[in-house]
Amino acid sequence: MNKNILLIILIILVFSKEGVFAQNGRPNIVVIFADDLGYSDIGCYGGEIETPNIDKLADEGIRFTHFINGSKCAPSRASLLTGLYPVETGCVGPPDQIVNGVTIAEMLKKAGYATLMSGKWHGKEHPVKRGFDHFFGTVSGSFNYFKPGASQKYMEDAKELDSFPPELKENFYTTDAFTNKALKYLEEQKNSNDPFFLYIAYNAPHYPLQAWPEDIAKYRGKYLKGWDKIRKDRFVRQQKMGIVQADWKLSKRDQKVTSWQEYQNKDIADLTMATYAAMIDRMDQNIGKLIERLEETGKKENTLIVFLSDNGGNAEGHMWDGKNPNNKPGEKNSQAKLGIEWANAANTPFKNYKRSTFNGGQVTPFIVSWPKGNLKLGSITRQKGNLVDLMPTFLELAKVNYPAGEIWKVPAEGQLKTSWEIRPLSGKSLVPAFKNQAVNRENFKGYFQGSRMLIANDWKIVANGGDGAILHLKDEPWELYNLNSDGTETTNLIDKYPKLVDSLDVVYRNWIDETDAYTSLKSHEYYQPYYTKAQHVILNKLSKDKKYQSLLAERRSIGLNIIEALKRQKTKMKTSLGMDKLPMSYYGIVDQGKKYTNTTSELKTLYSAWDETTATTKSYCKSLGHDYAEVWEIQEKIRPRTTSLEVN
Numbered sequence: 001m002n003k004n005i006l007l008i009i010l011i012i013l014v015f016s017k018e019g020v021f022a023q024n025g026r027p028n029i030v031v032i033f034a035d036d037l038g039y040s041d042i043g044c045y046g047g048e049i050e051t052p053n054i055d056k057l058a059d060e061g062i063r064f065t066h067f068i069n070g071s072k073c074a075p076s077r078a079s080l081l082t083g084l085y086p087v088e089t090g091c092v093g094p095p096d097q098i099v100n101g102v103t104i105a106e107m108l109k110k111a112g113y114a115t116l117m118s119g120k121w122h123g124k125e126h127p128v129k130r131g132f133d134h135f136f137g138t139v140s141g142s143f144n145y146f147k148p149g150a151s152q153k154y155m156e157d158a159k160e161l162d163s164f165p166p167e168l169k170e171n172f173y174t175t176d177a178f179t180n181k182a183l184k185y186l187e188e189q190k191n192s193n194d195p196f197f198l199y200i201a202y203n204a205p206h207y208p209l210q211a212w213p214e215d216i217a218k219y220r221g222k223y224l225k226g227w228d229k230i231r232k233d234r235f236v237r238q239q240k241m242g243i244v245q246a247d248w249k250l251s252k253r254d255q256k257v258t259s260w261q262e263y264q265n266k267d268i269a270d271l272t273m274a275t276y277a278a279m280i281d282r283m284d285q286n287i288g289k290l291i292e293r294l295e296e297t298g299k300k301e302n303t304l305i306v307f308l309s310d311n312g313g314n315a316e317g318h319m320w321d322g323k324n325p326n327n328k329p330g331e332k333n334s335q336a337k338l339g340i341e342w343a344n345a346a347n348t349p350f351k352n353y354k355r356s357t358f359n360g361g362q363v364t365p366f367i368v369s370w371p372k373g374n375l376k377l378g379s380i381t382r383q384k385g386n387l388v389d390l391m392p393t394f395l396e397l398a399k400v401n402y403p404a405g406e407i408w409k410v411p412a413e414g415q416l417k418t419s420w421e422i423r424p425l426s427g428k429s430l431v432p433a434f435k436n437q438a439v440n441r442e443n444f445k446g447y448f449q450g451s452r453m454l455i456a457n458d459w460k461i462v463a464n465g466g467d468g469a470i471l472h473l474k475d476e477p478w479e480l481y482n483l484n485s486d487g488t489e490t491t492n493l494i495d496k497y498p499k500l501v502d503s504l505d506v507v508y509r510n511w512i513d514e515t516d517a518y519t520s521l522k523s524h525e526y527y528q529p530y531y532t533k534a535q536h537v538i539l540n541k542l543s544k545d546k547k548y549q550s551l552l553a554e555r556r557s558i559g560l561n562i563i564e565a566l567k568r569q570k571t572k573m574k575t576s577l578g579m580d581k582l583p584m585s586y587y588g589i590v591d592q593g594k595k596y597t598n599t600t601s602e603l604k605t606l607y608s609a610w611d612e613t614t615a616t617t618k619s620y621c622k623s624l625g626h627d628y629a630e631v632w633e634i635q636e637k638i639r640p641r642t643t644s645l646e647v648n
């Protein structure tokens with residue numbers, strides 16, 4: 001054995017003693033995840049509910065005004081944990097196994113972090129099999145706050161808890177219990193040199209509306225001013241604190257909601273919202289305990305805490321009808337729900353709800369606090385972010401490389417998959433945003449049960465799959481909004497910028513096509529098909545028509561030559577929409593390039609041939625009995641994927 005080898009062994013021994021992965025400046029990471037919390041429910045986003053502890057995190061850090069989640073519980077959780085979009089995780093709708101990626105816990109554990117989870121998992125596998133050292137909570141969805149084990153099994157690590165000791169059962173309330181376990185975890189980390197990752201996933205304020213009487217009492221009567229006033233008050237505060245931009249309009253009261261003045265059951269409505277507020281208040285009290293414990297143990301300084309919600313306010317179901325006393329909001333067996341009336345207020349200033357890709361369904365408060373991170377205290381950023389960004393952010397801070405392309409193996413569990421290839425990450429690290437620098441990205445995509453959206457810069461195309469609370473598919477067309485001038489999505493610009501919609505639609509369609517190879521989204525029952533039945537009939541007919549196909553091929557070939565000619569010229573095709581990198585469809589490029597016809601004789605000849613073939617195609621379509629505009633619309637949907645000529 002030579003000297004060098006001895007030296008290496010010595011170094012390894014020294015580092016092992018200190019912990020090979022000792023903190024080395026890497027922060028502890030705490031993710032606090034709320035369930036069905038509306039955008040404006042907490043104080044620092046304009047709410048009247050008392051949330052001093054969450055507000056404190058905002059004072060010590062950054063608030064994002066446009067942070068996007070996955071519109072619903074299970075898909076959001078899968079996305080947060082993996083850095084993949086929900087459709088990429090295999091968890092498209094109902095709780096399912098998280099595949100195609102790795103979890104933050106799996107990655108951070110490999111990097112020497114202690115990985116701890118308390119709360120709601122909402123998947124199929126057990127968290128301890130997906131990278132968590134410790135887990136307390138339940139793998140299921142909504143549940144009784146007061147009665148552990150009533151409708152759901154609790155787990156302690158990999159062990160199912162059959163019964164709870166009476167003293168725990170006596171004062172059990174999920175929000176308190178999840179926190180108490182997290183506090184214990186934090187206590188255990190007190191003397192460790194290794195960093196930790198704590199994921200605390202509250203089920204509050206998801207229905208059933210159940211809360212401690214003393215918390216409800218704090219708010220009882222305060223909501224008799226009604227939802228119209230609450231929405232206005234929240235909006236005014238949001239404008240004042242700069243959460244919304246001064247020129248935005250408050251979305252209109254949902255047309256399904258009665259005006260407060262005309263509403264009959266004002267007392268029940270007050271009790272409903274008071275109970276909901278109490279649940280959020282209680283969550284905040286518990287977050288206060290977590291912060292306090294971090295301070296006591298000296299860990300707060302280098303702990304990155306993020307707070308966010310898995311989806312927007314929830315309009316599923318109706319408020320209590322006043323009949324069954326057991327269902328009165330707050331009661332221990334209550335099945336009470338918030339109702340669309342208060343959900344509309346919870347999502348101020350936005351419209352729509354959980355399940356939707358409109359802002360009310362998918363934009364969440366997002367607060368980052370990290371004393372040692374030199375964040376600009378109390379600042380607000382308008383840079384957009386998404387759940388998929390958490391994994392890359394944490395990996396950068398923990399100094400870990402993401403193993404894209406490798407085969408990932410997980411312990412066998414029932415019929416679940418045990419290995420898959422790891423997809424590349426869909427998100428971007430937010431670390432530049434923490435330093436007030438731009439995060440470079442092309443776009444954000446979203447899909448949930450027919451609701452879909454794509455955001456590029458400030459432009460958003462969006463369509464609902466159903467109406468918020470109801471699961472059904474309708475052929476909803478795209479709407480277009482500018483999120484900078486109209487963040488509340490009040491003015492649909494589809495008629496003004498049809499070509500922009502077309503370009504964005506291509507990008508979205510390509511994404512669905514690409515992800516379908518491993519998600520089979522298109523065969524999923526919730527998938528929103530692109531074509532109506534009538535359009536399918538026309539498509540089938542045209543795909544068998546040889547003359548039409550040859551005209552199409554001729555036109556496409558000319559179009560591709562035009563694109564090449566434009567590239568050779570290095571034509572700077574500026575869009576009139578203020579977007580430097582507008583993703584362009586094939587036809588979009590050809591169309592926009594037309595204004596350069598007279599710059600070269602080559603382009604002039606090509607465009608002349610293009611026009612001629614277009615005219616021939618039009619008249620041929622007419623001879624087949626189809627209006628060209630109709631055919632064009634369908635044909636556009638089967639464009640080739642050669643679609644991204646940069647236009648700046």
Ligand SMILES: [Ca+2]
Nearest residue numbers: 035036073310
């Ligand atoms: Ca949820």
